[in-house]
Amino acid sequence: MEDVIRQAAQWLAEARRVVAFTGAGVSAESGLDTFRDPEQGLWSEYDPMELAHIDAFHRDPELVTRWYHWRFCRCVDCQPNPGHHALARIERELAQRGALFTLATQNIDGLHQRAGSRNVLELHGTILTWRGVTTGEMRPIDRVSFDRFPPRTEGGDLLRPNIVWFGEALPEAVLRQAMIAAATCDLLLAIGTSAVVYPAAGLIDLAADGEARVVEINREPTGATAQVDLAIHMPSGEALPQLAEAAFGPAAGQG
Numbered sequence: 009m010e011d012v013i014r015q016a017a018q019w020l021a022e023a024r025r026v027v028a029f030t031g032a033g034v035s036a037e038s039g040l041d042t043f044r045d046p047e048q049g050l051w052s053e054y055d056p057m058e059l060a061h062i063d064a065f066h067r068d069p070e071l072v073t074r075w076y077h078w079r080f081c082r083c084v085d086c087q088p089n090p091g092h093h094a095l096a097r098i099e100r101e102l103a104q105r106g107a108l109f110t111l112a113t114q115n116i117d118g119l120h121q122r123a124g125s126r127n128v129l130e131l132h133g134t135i136l137t138w139r140g141v142t143t144g145e146m147r148p149i150d151r152v153s154f155d156r157f158p159p160r161t162e163g164g165d166l167l168r169p170n171i172v173w174f175g176e177a178l179p180e181a182v183l184r185q186a187m188i189a190a191a192t193c194d195l196l197l198a199i200g201t202s203a204v205v206y207p208a209a210g211l212i213d214l215a216a217d218g219e220a221r222v223v224e225i226n227r228e229p230t231g232a233t234a235q236v237d238l239a240i241h242m243p244s245g246e247a248l249p250q251l252a253e254a255a256f257g258p259a260a261g262q263g
């Protein structure tokens with residue numbers, strides 16, 4: 009096991025308030041594309057501003073909702089990976105020790121919850137709920153009919169995914185909770201994110217400016233690497249199970 013994992017595990021075992029801040033890289037080993045990978049990222053074929061901006065939806069709601077329906081189908085087809093499961097285990101282990109754990113995710117895929125994570129703050133919303141553009145009515149996706157694009161309610165209101173596009177504000181209460189958790193934690197794990205999209209990436213700054221230790225887990229260095237206390241440059245599906253095991257011992261059934 010690498011020394012950086014041993015060090016991070018010691019900090020994790022000692023911590024009383026932990027924040028995990030996750031991005032698309034955590035779901036990469038489940039088979040979902042990240043955003044900024046030039047080879048196979050979601051945006052290698054489309055300009056993100058064409059698809060993930062509120063103006064794009066206004067301009068071409070059919071294209072945008074077709075793309076999100078396609079992405080929803082990919083989420084359903086994939087499973088949480090060992091990184092998701094390790095984060096759920098870390099939450100359970102910390103709870104048993106009376107420590108607090110908050111998972112602030114930028115992901116909209118619901119995989120953390122499917123792996124068993126409970127205290128999840130969805131900074132950029134969820135693709136599993138859609139909402140009426142005019143009425144604000146929320147609908148689980150299994151109550152959205154995709155026999156036409158853009159989908160509509162029975163009353164004719166356009167339906168859109170309940171996510172946060174560029175140019176839109178993050179859900180205020182969710183962002184506030186995440187900011188408080190980051191500003192008051194003693195350990196923040198920044199996992200699988202390029203840390204370029206704000207205000208979410210500001211959680212790393214908040215933790216680093218406070219008393220917290222900050223650990224980055226990423227396949228490669230990012231813009232945040234220079235400001236973290238420790239960088240573990242490995243796939244999160246490998247690093248997180250090792251981290252959990254080094255901090256808390258073998259998982260039940262593996263001992």
Ligand code: BJW
Binds near residue numbers: 245
């Ligand atoms: C692995 C791995 C493996 C791969 N293991 N690692 C301050 C400064 C500059 C600009 C701004 C600012 N504040 C606001 C802005 C503007 C803008 C912004 O940030 N722009 C920058 C890009 C320049 N922000 C906004 O517009 C935000 N809204 C806002 O500020 O509102 C203000 C407002 C107030 C009041 C009224 C109106 C407005 C909204 C941002 C919303 C972002 N939405 C998206 C799309 C969501 C829906 C969808 O999924 O389609 O969220 S954009 C996209 O980027 C998505 C992601 O959540 C987000 C972050 O990406 P992430 O997760 O980091 O993924 P990648 O691909 O970038 O990185 C993956 C990483 O994983 C890489 O590092 C890999 O190496 C790594 N990796 N495999 C470990 N196996």
